[in-house]
Amino acid sequence: MLSESCTALARGTLVGMNASRTARDRARAELTQEIKNEARRQLAVDGAQKLSLRSVARELGMVSSALYRYFASRDELLTALIIDAYDAVGAQAEKAAEGGEEGGAPRERWRKACHAVRDWARANPHEYALIYGSPIPGYAAPQDTVASAARVPMVLIRILRETNPSPAFEGPPLTEGLAGQLRALGEQVTPDGERIAPDLPLETLNRGLVVWTQLFGMVSFELFGQFVGSVDPTDEFFDHTVEQLADFLGLPPTR
Amino acid sequence: MLSESCTALARGTLVGMNASRTARDRARAELTQEIKNEARRQLAVDGAQKLSLRSVARELGMVSSALYRYFASRDELLTALIIDAYDAVGAQAEKAAEGGEEGGAPRERWRKACHAVRDWARANPHEYALIYGSPIPGYAAPQDTVASAARVPMVLIRILRETNPSPAFEGPPLTEGLAGQLRALGEQVTPDGERIAPDLPLETLNRGLVVWTQLFGMVSFELFGQFVGSVDPTDEFFDHTVEQLADFLGLPPTR
DNA sequence: CGAGCGACGAGAGCAGTGCTCTCTGTTGAG
């Protein structure tokens, strides 16, 4: 038990420090990837519910117990998939909003980021459900996922920081407690030592949280079927709301 | 097989026409309730993932196969719980917004409805996840659930209809397609023959959809852990946003 | 009122699951 965790730790640091040193390490990394790939394949077909360690192992031509050398449990495999999924949406949003090398007006970047998120979600509904639906394991390891999960909101924050918009209309005044939370949020340091948004007006940061919530609220409602009776092809409603949110943020018009 | 479905149909119509005719029917209805209650109990503790027919049966002192006389599958039990959950939030929201017998300004009713939803969700997180999280069965029977699922949005629509607010600021113009969808939505007839909102301006109806999405987006983000790093006690952010949404709707201030 | 049909619960059983343990063979570091 104790020795197990020690080896796991040693292996972890080794891999972290130097990728693919020996043949064994290389094989290990490769197989880990293959397991995740096959798992993702099955996830895309049947959903997280149906994903089974045994069938993944079967498909890879190994026996189920061997798989436990790579992932300590089914939940750990799912957690790995969760992180990958966060990174996938995050990368997609980054590419859409920041791919053009400083190109594009803020409103256009906002539009592109929103559509990148929605398109990715529609293309990978089960992966989306895995990360933005009900948390499957008993409230899984948070710390490993936060960095990846923060990538999409960080895209938004970067747009706001570089624009520093001033909304056309006022909202309710921030309460003292909320202002404190927002200030602390802006001062939070990312893993790479930067502060998130120390320069952003708290009012703007707050609106950022609102549109972030609205964006994923819409995508979730669409994918999880809450819109079926109302705005069934959701495209136009989505586009319209994205524009409305841009107004709400105060992003300058580019029509 | 064929005879099974026939009896199921016959039973269904019987129950539908006249509740608790014979002692057998009464016992059946009672046991069905007890099964759901026990299932809901286990759901609240361990989540939908862990809910097992066998343990429900065990707890009720019956054998697992007997349970299949009442629910054809695990998914069917879950679907029953889903409908009950929709009805529970719906009732809660109705009571909060409409309990005071026409009492209360629209803005106050909106506030109360929002808090009713959030409070119910926080009190029954697993039930909330069941209905607003990732759809668990392979995209379950929609038709049975829509009436119950519509109760919360209907509360909102009723507030809007009785207020007919005119928002303080304009949004982007509705595109033709979106306007058409909204018009069709307003003309939709409920099971009791009424039209949903034929009199509501499309612009208002659209804003209703937005705030509906935002409300559940916030609650989901809070319960599913997306807010942990940012606005962790979510109370103040929630209150503030509810107010902001009321402004967005154009509900008259009551401060 | 009494025969028969349908509902009901029990029990055994099947295929599948996550996970553990033990056992061999292999690999790479000292």
Next chain:
DNA sequence: CTCAACAGAGAGCACTGCTCTCGTCGCTCG
């Protein structure tokens, strides 16, 4: 070159959803 760490195989445990069969009881209809 040796030996400890690692990798995979296989059996096995406890559990799951679901099916089928078989007595038994209750209700209904003749």
